Amino acid sequence: MEVHVKSTDVAAILAMYRRLLADSHDEARIADFMVFCWQTLDQGYVATTDLRGDLFDTSAGQLRELLQSVEKTCRPWSAPAFWKRYIEWADYAAMFSIEDQREFARHDPGYIEPAFSVFSFTGGQQMRAEAMTVLAGCAASSTMRASYVRSVVESRLRVEAFAARSR
Template sequence: MTLSKALEADRNGQIERAADEYESALAHDANDLVAIVNLLVLYWQSTDYGFSLAHRLSQPFIANAGTRLGQLLNTARERFPECPEVLFWTRYIAWADRGDAFDPDECRVLLKRYPDYLEPAMALFSLSQSKEAADMAIELLNRCRADNTTRSRYVASVIEGVLKRKKFTQV
């Protein structure tokens, strides 16, 4: 199964191989939501200089990642217009990359409408400087540590960063 190969490569930090496997999974099942969202976050992270340098990504791969990220975001919005993962990551990436407006109320609405989907808690926890969604953020952090994909490592790093800042401001 290609998705399992993609997840394995992703968890092992084999970014280019993981991307190839996610792409293969999508060629087999264009509606595989896990493959779509994991791949778009992987591509998004791959366009970050520090991430690409740390993982020794090739220039052609990075260029393709930037192109495919836009394509995947558009495809995901078309195929899954009401999917919380797609709604969240579309808005979050636009905010993080371009500085688009991102109202914390968007996260609150997603968390209320989709209580099992916790990734908006990461953003709300961060945007509120740890004043909101702390319990959900910690639960999400534990899930992410167990999952260990690029997507999960990113989410965990944001939550851990907020926790570290909180610790330092309490000293």
């Protein structure tokens, strides 16, 4: 079951993810929940939704719990493990080399989502085909994770299109 995030009702969405995770340990759902919590903490999201302080604190606490639990509860090359590293890189400047990102995409042939970050980090030079496959998959999803991945890939493509027009 895919969790669709269209509402700005953060409290209801947090409760929904908690219920879903209580019923099953689905790594894709855990990754969705991590990215949802992470993105609700983004200053732009907070301002746009006028997110209450208590919900901000709840999202922050939930994200902290999810990040801390990944190594104990998830496979080492899983989506939650990738997103833990990615979020720590984005928010805390933790090292997350392109090679490490590539390894996530190579380790499990069924999980190529990390290609979006390799594609972005390399200026569109590496893992392009895989990133386009990921982008196509995101088009069918309305999760905040899919929206984030889609925005990163599409931003890179817009930069390329602009550069091509400027030549």
